[in-house]
Amino acid sequence: DAKARQPPKGIVHVLATDWIQKELDLITLPDITGEIDISIFGSVDYTLTGIRIVKWDLPEPSVQFYPDATGFKASISGLNAVLSGGWMMDYGIISQSGSFDLAASMVDVTSVVELGKDAGGRLSVSSGSCNAKIGDVDIALYGGASEILQFFVDNFKGDIITTIENRICPGVQTLIGNLESHLQAMNVSFDVDQILTLDLPLSDLPVIKASSLNLGLKGEFFGIRTHKDPPFEAKPFTVPEQPGYMLSVGLSEFTLNSALYGCYSDGLLQAIINDSMVPPFSPVHLNTSSMGIFIPQLPKMFPGLLMTLQVYAKKEPLFSLQPDAVKLGVQGAVKAFAIQPNSTLTPLFTLNVNSNFSSKVWISDGRLKGSVTMDNFTLTLAASEVGTFQVHGNKHYSAFYVSRLLLAKGVILPRMKQAQLVNSVLKGFIAMSSDATVFLTDRDFD
Numbered sequence: 001d002a003k004a005r006q007p008p009k010g011i012v013h014v015l016a017t018d019w020i021q022k023e024l025d026l027i028t029l030p031d032i033t034g035e036i037d038i039s040i041f042g043s044v045d046y047t048l049t050g051i052r053i054v055k056w057d058l059p060e061p062s063v064q065f066y067p068d069a070t071g072f073k074a075s076i077s078g079l080n081a082v083l084s085g086g087w088m089m090d091y092g093i094i095s096q097s098g099s100f101d102l103a104a105s106m107v108d109v110t111s112v113v114e115l116g117k118d119a120g121g122r123l124s125v126s127s128g129s130c131n132a133k134i135g136d137v138d139i140a141l142y143g144g145a146s147e148i149l150q151f152f153v154d155n156f157k158g159d160i161i162t163t164i165e166n167r168i169c170p171g172v173q174t175l176i177g178n179l180e181s182h183l184q185a186m187n188v189s190f191d192v193d194q195i196l197t198l199d200l201p202l203s204d205l206p207v208i209k210a211s212s213l214n215l216g217l218k219g220e221f222f223g224i225r226t227h228k229d230p231p232f233e234a235k236p237f238t239v240p241e242q243p244g245y246m247l248s249v250g251l252s253e254f255t256l257n258s259a260l261y262g263c264y265s266d267g268l269l270q271a272i273i274n275d276s277m278v279p280p281f282s283p284v285h286l287n288t289s290s291m292g293i294f295i296p297q298l299p300k301m302f303p304g305l306l307m308t309l310q311v312y313a314k315k316e317p318l319f320s321l322q323p324d325a326v327k328l329g330v331q332g333a334v335k336a337f338a339i340q341p342n343s344t345l346t347p348l349f350t351l352n353v354n355s356n357f358s359s360k361v362w363i364s365d366g367r368l369k370g371s372v373t374m375d376n377f378t379l380t381l382a383a384s385e386v387g388t389f390q391v392h393g394n395k396h397y398s399a400f401y402v403s404r405l406l407l408a409k410g411v412i413l414p415r416m417k418q419a420q421l422v423n424s425v426l427k428g429f430i431a432m433s434s435d436a437t438v439f440l441t442d443r444d445f446d
Contacts, residue, residue, distance in 0.1 A: 031049045031051070032051065033047045033048075035156075036156050044152075045089070049088065051085040057079065062074070062077070065213060070206055070207075070208055071114040071208065072113055072213070076107075077108045079106075082102070084100065084102070085100060086099050086100070087141060098143025099142045100139060100140060101142075102137055104136075107134050107168075108132070108135075109172065111176075112129045112130070113126070114126045117204070117205050120188060121218070122183055122186060124184070125176055125179055125180050130168075133165060137160060137161055139160070191224065194224070197221070197222050197227075199221075199222065201217070214239075220254070221258040221262045223263060223265050225266045226265045226266050230258050232257065234254035238250075253321050256319040260316055260319070264317070269312065269313035269332075270310065271311050272310055274309075275287060287304075287306050288301075291307065294390075294391075298348070298386055305339055311333075314332055315331050317330045325359060325360055327356065329357075330353075330354070330355050330356075330357075332353040332354075333353060334350070334351045348384070349383065349389075350384070351382060352382045353377075353379055355374060355378070357373065
């Protein structure tokens with residue numbers, strides 16, 4: 001199970017702003033037609049055509065969550081935009097045409113976006129309500145009889161403002177519809193590698209609070225070959241509130257343990273070790289002569305033979321997330337074989353191997369770093385085809401026998417296409433809070 005929380009000015013809000021800017025690049029507004037009454041001279045029919053947005057100044061939107069509804073209100077105040085296109089005028093048998101620039105100032109748009117979850121577990125969006133208001137427009141006409149028509153701009157400017165206002169909200173609804181199409185095309189299950197697949201659909205409807213949007217995700221790994229459900233279930237958990245951060249993400253034991261179970265159920269937590277894998281400088285090698293140090297009767301029963309070890313997990317390892325550390329328990333076994341001259345394997349003995357590890361993890365310099373400590377390592381003789389022998393190290397090596405692995409370089413925190421996590425902190429071992437640096441396209445309004 002996994003959870004994500006973001007405040008109103010979170011990373012999704014910033015990325016959405018840039019996405020809206022890109023969508024505006026593609027918008028072509030419908031033609032605007034009208035009539036100008038020139039008193040005793042009758043009326044002039046006009047058409048503004050091929051209207052496109054060429055420049056805009058998109059202020060930072062204001063986002064307000066609705067706790068009583070699954071949605072939020074986004075408002076943009078003081079937007080300025082320049083539109084260009086062509087104009088045509090018909091007065092009786094006289095027709096003229098040219099081009100125009102239109103500057104719309106102090107545009108205010110307010111839209112309520114409703115959030116939901118579709119049958120496949122994807123986030124869905126839909127338009128609730130929308131209102132648009134334009135403060136003023138300035139129109140400059142070029143070509144043809146533009147000098148004459150320009151004189152009457154104030155006569156039809158109000159009609160153009162009303163027409164554009166009426167078309168802004170359908171345009172907003174189109175943007176929301178495009179976003180919904182993108183969301184529906186997203187995969188909620190994907191292969192992590194050749195071993196594991198990750199299911200990441202929403203586990204429930206989005207939860208809206210006054211200060212945050214909360215998403216619950218399934219977050220379950222499966223082995224690609226068997227795709228078995230683990231023998232344990234996800235338990236409810238909450239992500240601690242971290243005011244001042246753009247994004248908080250929480251991870252439960254279930255997600256980590258489902259990954260281990262996926263590997264275990266697909267038979268991947270096992271390995272064959274032979275003497276070629278032992279470093280030449282090692283004082284002990286995998287042959288009956290060398291192992292005679294620990295099992296005196298072995299070189300007498302099987303003189304001069306190489307050995308191989310089959311190492312495997314007896315059951316799935318389990319993580320335990322605790323406030324100050326993450327624990328891992330592993331129950332495994334080692335089967336030893338002698339390799340006969342004809343390459344057949346003769347079983348020698350089986351050892352049970354139980355070990356416990358603990359680790360500390362932190363974030364530094366944009367990397368996830370940590371240390372791993374072996375808290376306990378126990379060897380016991382489970383079966384023997386060569387008679388009894390004293391297992392070397394068959395006593396508990398507890399806290400005073402420590403093996404440490406320092407992840408000095410660490411792992412770089414994930415970076416999205418347009419954002420990089422910064423100022424990230426870990427809270428315990430289930431939650432990370434972070435700000436983000438977002439790389440937006442530079443579009444200035446002149």
